[in-house]
Amino acid sequence: xxxxxxxxxxxxxxxxxxxxxxxxxxxxxxxxxxxxxxxxxxxxxxxxxxxxxxxxxxxxxxxxxxxxxxxxxxxxxxxxxxxxxxxxxxxxxxxxxxxxxxxxxxxxxxxxxxxxxxxxxxxxxxxxxxxxxxxxxxxxxxxxxxxxxxxxxxxxxxxxxxxxxxxxxxxxxxxxxxxxxxxxxxxxxxxxxxxxxxxxxxxxxxxxxxxxxxxxxxxxxxxxxxxxxxxxxxxxxxxxxxxxxxxxxxxxxxxxxxxxxxxxxxxxxxxxxxxxxxxxxxxxxxxxxxxxxxxxxxxxxxxxxxxxxxxxxxxxxxxxxxxxxxxxxxxxxxxxxxxxxxxxxxxxxxxxxxxxxxxxxxxxxxxxxxxxxxxxxxxxxxxxxxxxxxxxxxxxxxxxxxxxxxxxxxxxxxxxxxxxxxxxxxxxxxxxxxxxxxxxxxxxxxxxxxxxxxxxxxxxx
Amino acid sequence: xxxxxxxxxxxxxxxxxxxxxxxxxxxxxxxxxxxxxxxxxxxxxxxxxxxxxxxxxxxxxxxxxxxxxxxxxxxxx
Numbered sequence: 001x002x003x004x005x006x007x008x009x010x011x012x013x014x015x016x017x018x019x020x021x022x023x024x025x026x027x028x029x030x031x032x033x034x035x036x037x038x039x040x041x042x043x044x045x046x047x048x049x050x051x052x053x054x055x056x057x058x059x060x061x062x063x064x065x066x067x068x069x070x071x072x073x074x075x076x077x078x079x080x081x082x083x084x085x086x087x088x089x090x091x092x093x094x095x096x097x098x099x100x101x102x103x104x105x106x107x108x109x110x111x112x113x114x115x116x117x118x119x120x121x122x123x124x125x126x127x128x129x130x131x132x133x134x135x136x137x138x139x140x141x142x143x144x145x146x147x148x149x150x151x152x153x154x155x156x157x158x159x160x161x162x163x164x165x166x167x168x169x170x171x172x173x174x175x176x177x178x179x180x181x182x183x184x185x186x187x188x189x190x191x192x193x194x195x196x197x198x199x200x201x202x203x204x205x206x207x208x209x210x211x212x213x214x215x216x217x218x219x220x221x222x223x224x225x226x227x228x229x230x231x232x233x234x235x236x237x238x239x240x241x242x243x244x245x246x247x248x249x250x251x252x253x254x255x256x257x258x259x260x261x262x263x264x265x266x267x268x269x270x271x272x273x274x275x276x277x278x279x280x281x282x283x284x285x286x287x288x289x290x291x292x293x294x295x296x297x298x299x300x301x302x303x304x305x306x307x308x309x310x311x312x313x314x315x316x317x318x319x320x321x322x323x324x325x326x327x328x329x330x331x332x333x334x335x336x337x338x339x340x341x342x343x344x345x346x347x348x349x350x351x352x353x354x355x356x357x358x359x360x361x362x363x364x365x366x367x368x369x370x371x372x373x374x375x376x377x378x379x380x381x382x383x384x385x386x387x388x389x390x391x392x393x394x395x396x397x398x399x400x401x402x403x404x405x406x407x408x409x410x411x412x413x414x415x416x417x418x419x420x421x422x423x424x425x426x427x428x429x430x431x432x433x434x435x436x437x438x439x440x441x442x443x444x445x446x447x448x449x450x451x452x453x454x455x456x457x458x459x460x461x
Numbered sequence: 462x463x464x465x466x467x468x469x470x471x472x473x474x475x476x477x478x479x480x481x482x483x484x485x486x487x488x489x490x491x492x493x494x495x496x497x498x499x500x501x502x503x504x505x506x507x508x509x510x511x512x513x514x515x516x517x518x519x520x521x522x523x524x525x526x527x528x529x530x531x532x533x534x535x536x537x538x
Contacts (some may be wrong), residue, residue: 072527141489141491141492141495142491142495145488145491145494145495146488146490147488149491185479198494198498202488202494202497203491203494204490204494205490206489206490206491206494206497207489207490207491208490209490209493210489210490210493211489217489217493218489220496221489221492221493221496222495224492224496224499225496226496226499227495227499227501227502228499228503230506230507230510231499231502231503231506232502233506234503234505234506234509235495235502238502238505307478
């Protein structure tokens with residue numbers, strides 16, 4: 001049995017690639033109250049499918065104080081808000097609000113608003129925490145509002161009003177961006193926006209008042225009449241409308257049309273490269289393929305067309321990630337582009353450092369492609385070539401790595417203003433290192449400047 | 462006079478004051494906020510409900526009138 005996260009009422013455990021949820025005797029009342037709406041929520045695409053197991057099928061017979069065991073559908077790749085680009089976080093926020101509006105009609109609410117409760121299958125968001133659902137009572141406030149602001153609204157505002165992407169801030173503080181921090185960062189003229197005034201400025205001020213006058217505030221809050229259901233729904237709808245309008249700063253809708261991409265390849269060379277990748281995807285047919293340095297997702301989508309089932313792309317450039325999101329949505333294939341600084345990947349963190357798994361533990365694909373990628377680490381970040389190859393080949397048993405020689409204009413540019421201290425960065429060294437880890441199935445020079453693709457397989461090394 | 466009071470109270474909220482570090486549920490400010498704006502939000506909600514009702518009523522009237530006009534127009538042919 002894997003690690004168990006658990007409150008008094010519920011727990012989640014992973015065993016043999018299966019996800020189980022345990023509902024205790026104390027928690028079963030809440031579960032039974034929302035049970036009849038689960039199928040509808042799954043059918044409408046809001047909630048991850050789950051199945052109630054009969055006692056004979058429980059993963060272990062030695063469970064005390066457990067009333068129900070559910071098995072959840074496995075998510076192909078767990079990703080976190082600090083790995084999502086702006087538009088994925090925005091989609092997750094809208095999904096949360098749409099789900100709440102759907103549930104309110106059935107007299108159910110979401111007790112919290114954690115962004116970690118949403119996962120993506122391809123580019124489709126899905127709510128995964130069944131037991132965040134609880135019965136609605138007349139006059140209830142939206143208990144998750146504070147959390148929703150910190151986990152969704154504030155990180156989105158960081159980019160849309162200040163042009164700062166949320167990823168590093170979010171990774172440093174798993175609760176998201178603190179309202180008090182954002183309030184201090186926002187320039188005065190932005191605070192005259194009605195929504196920013198309500199959700200950032202006023203909320204922050206009331207937080208401070210609440211902290212200074214704890215007893216009074218608690219008594220006052222208890223006396224307050226609360227929200228009517230009509231007001232609750234309207235509150236959610238207004239936030240939804242607002243979030244729908246948010247876009248990264250200085251980027252209108254025409255951005256997508258205006259953007260033109262310049263390839264460093266001649267059209268014939270590009271065809272050669274594409275054929276190599278298509279052949280690889282067709283032969284290997286990986287369940288999951290990782291595309292390191294995915295850029296706009298051109299080769300990710302090509303791999304999906306030729307046999308890969310699910311592609312996770314990684315890049316550190318926010319602009320190309322926005323474009324990759326756009327392409328992923330347009331293609332409707334299972335492609336999920338995520339943020340990654342490969343020289344500093346997501347670590348194990350959170351409670352007991354097991355709550356949020358790091359990149360290496362989560363990322364075990366059947367195949368990888370690393371095209372025009374290694375020089376970003378070997379040259380720009382001074383990572384030794386032997387460590388780099390070791391790291392790449394360890395990620396997936398089969399893959400394609402592109403080697404770009406020093407004579408290529410890209411590397412010449414990189415070295416134009418600095419000393420060339422990279423004595424090991426040569427094709428023959430690269431090849432000899434790769435051979436020590438894996439068999440080279442195929443290699444092909446795909447550009448005049450000497451760019452070469454290597455198809456490796458460590459299963460037959 | 463009311464407008465002046467509103468502007469000053471708005472500006473009061475914009476003045477930056479240092480946060481108070483104390484132990485209280487971080488959602489308390491949000492609850493106070495919801496209590497404070499509940500009336501406004503309900504007003505918006507009612508407006509949108511009545512706006513829809515009035516809009517539907519007007520559309521229905523317009524549609525009815527058109528229906529009444531169409532046969533008479535045909536008859537005149």
